[in-house]
Each structure stands twice: as structure tokens, then as C-alpha cells.
Amino acid sequence: MRSGGGGLSVGIDKDTGVGVLTLDRPGKLNAIGLDTAAELAAAWREFRYDDTVRALVVTGAGTRAFSTGIDRDVEVPQPNSPYMVDDPLVAIGPKANDLWKPVIAAVNGIACGGAFYLLGEAEFVVADETATFFDPHTTYGMVSAYESVYMAQRMPVGEVARMALMGTAERMSARRAYEVGLVSEVTSPGGALAAAVECAAVIASYPAEAVQGTVRALWLAGEAGRAQALAHAPQLVSLGNLPGERQASLFSGRRPGFRLR
Template identity: 75%
Template sequence: MSSSVRVAVDKDTGVAVVSLDRPEKLNAIDLAMAEELAAVWRAFRFDDSVRAVVLTGAGERAFCTGIDRDAVVPQPPSPYMVDDPLLRVGPKANDLWKPVVAAVQGLACGGAFYLLGESEFVVADTTAAFFDPHTPYGMVSAYESVLMAHRMPYGEVARMMLMGTAERISARRAHEIGLVSELTAPGEALGAALHCAAVIAGYPAQGVQGTVRALWAAKEAGRAPAFAQAPHLIALGNLPAERQAELFAARRPGAFRVR
């Protein structure tokens, strides 16, 4: 069985590159990829040769477009429980406290925010675009909104989540509001992220990892109670799956503006 996640480790620099490798699906995350990502993060916990990580997506069209629409995720028959396979795809969810730098080109939307939200910072090229597709299809943007509310000003994340597929945030705008820390020319985001990761990997690991943990602790205080509400909001607010599918099938490709 072929892997949907590629990992390359440079033993000289201490930097690992993790690539989402489903370019034909715009690097959408299916259940197999979700399991692979969790396994990669957990394996890095035991590998001292990896001191920093760059996370990127294969191909030029997308970093990641979230959950694969063809993935079948059975849900418990209770409003108090929701199974979300994306909750375990990020490094922090798998107890990895080594720094992760995201390198983004092309689309990053929906479930991609689980990964961006658990990265230390984001480097993007000018082809990058960010949006959230939940609300137009009768779905609550819960976990994604919480994660992005810790990376963007409230008004910006509210606009992105509520405008849905009608609007995309350009790489330039994402840089202006702080979602992206460095903006590069097309095709240069990976190189810039690798440079940052190599610098960080050259520092003593204990200090770096402790700083990562401290930074995340500053976010956890607000994230934990918000995440606790998410399953109930999703259960109450989501349209039935068949109705979501109808809206998705009736979507109008290209009907959006970039700002």
C-alpha cells in the first residue's frame, strides 16, 4: 500500500520534511492519511535526529483542502459525541513538542487549519489562498474557528469562517493580518521554511522544545473550553449529511472573490 505522507530527514541539519502526498486530491486528508500523520508525529518523539520539522503539501495547487469528501466517518447516535478524524492529525495532538514550520502554496482550507493551527508559524508563497467551506454546506465551523481565532484577529477569522466559499484570503492579506509570518515568491515557500527550521534545529533542543511548550500553553487556556463546546455545536448546527451532500453537489465552481 502506497503512503500518502512522505517523510525526508536531513541528518546534517536535523530538519525533517513532512509532505502531504495526494496532489491529485489537492492533498485532502482521508482516513489513511490521518492515521499516517499521527504515526509520523509520534515517531518523531523518539527520534533525536529530528530537531525541527517543515510541513508542506505535494504539487502546486494546494497545501491541503481538509477532509476528503469521500471519507466515510460513522458518527455515534448521541448529541454529546462526535468522531472527528482530524483531531489527531496535528503534532500537538500527538504530544510532539518539536517546532513545526508550515510551508504553504496553493489552497489551504477547512481541515487544513488543524495542521496550520498546530504549527509554530506559517511561510507561504504568493499563490497561497485561505478559506473555510463549512457554512455554505450547512456545517458548523467549530474546531477550525477555534484554532484560527488564536492565529488571526477576531474580525478576520469571523469573516473568513462566515463568508465561506464566497471569499478567499490572499497570501498578501494573510501576511498583513499575521496568519502568515513570511511571504515569498511562487515556489519559494519551502526553501524559506527550511531555512528557518535549520536555524532553529541548530539551537539546543531542550530550550527550543520548552519554548514550544510554553507558547502552546499560552493558547491552551482558551482552546480547551472552546474545544469542549465544539461537539455540541456541531451536533446541533450541522444539517443532515444528505442535505450537506445536496448543497455540495449544487456548488458553483469559481464563484468567489479574493481579497
């Protein structure tokens, strides 16, 4: 097991060939800062060269959250152009780092916003009964572009639209996420990580060439449409996002409470 300074812990079981990446900032609901984003990218790329690791699980520490996405305390200066956007989370997923080993997401508690970059690049998602999913962008004057594209690969467009447009007013339960295809298995509270690791161990026991070829084939099925949609995301974000101070005002004045469905 090793821990990075930005809030990522990595554990490897050489016997089973399973690696576990844990977002390890439970006090911040596993929000992803710039250091953690860089650590995630580096870890995925390192695993490309480690043949002892044949399947991976990504999860969040503690019981309250898988991740709430980008750490809002981090300031990311943006170019003064609608054609250039610096997205600090654009390379936090395995596929963005050219890793084609299978990745399973184990979700406990809240998964929202930028967490969808990780869920969107996992092969499938296991969640416990406490898990909830929502996209807060529109509530705070931000365009849900990357997140909506990733979720549109996982569940019906109408469900994605409802999640993106309802913002913080509504959260999707683990059971509903299972019904619409975002989640492949719902476990008892606290059981998602063990269930995901068990699946990963089975997959890791199979010939790596066949597994990785299958992963690549699955992603090829939707790659053209996904790549085309993501290519438009920077301009949509740049043109549609409110200025940072307006976003901060909406965030600080947010209303408590939400509907769970």
C-alpha cells in the same frame, strides 16, 4: 524518504536535523483521508523519539494546494448523540500527539477547512504568493468549530469570523494573511518550502531543550482558552451540521467563483 500508503511522504535530513512531512495526494488537492490522518498521527509520535530530528516542516505536494482538508469521498459514521462526535482529523496535528518540537507550515495554493488543524498546530506559517485561505463549512451546512478555534489563536476574531461566515464566496490572499498575522512570511511562487526549511534548519541548530521549552511556553500562553473552546466543539458540530445527504447536495450544487481579498 519514506512514503505511506495513505498519501504521506516523510523526508529527514540528518545533517541539518530537519524533517519534512508532505501531504502527497496532489491529484486530490492533498485532501486527507483516514489513512493519511492515521499516518500523520503516527509520524508525529515517532518524531517524539527521534532525537536526530529537531525541527519539522509540513507541506503539500504540487502547486495547487497545501490541503483542502478532509477527503469528502470518505464516510465517517457518527454516533446518534449530540454529545459524541468522531472527528477524523482531531489527532492529525503535532500538539495533539504531544510533540513539542517546532513545526513550520509551508503553504502553496489552497489551504482550507480541515487544513487549519495543521496550520493551527504549527509554530508559524510560511506561504508563497499563490496561497489562498478559506473555510467552506457554512456554505455546505457545517459548523466551523475546530477550525475557527484554531484560527482564533492566529489572527483577529473579526478576520476569523469573516473567513468562517463567508464560506466559499471569498478567499484570503497570502498578502492579506500576512497583514493579519496568519502568515509570517510571503515568498515568490514555489518558494515557501525552501524558506520554511531554511528557518527550520536555523532552529534545529540551537539546543533542543531550549527550543522545546520555548515552544511549550508559547503554547501555554493560550492553552486554557483553546482547550475550553475545543471542548465545546463536538456538541456544536453535532447540533449544527446538516445531515450528510444535505451537505452533499449543497456541495454538488456549489457555485463557481470567489472574491479574493
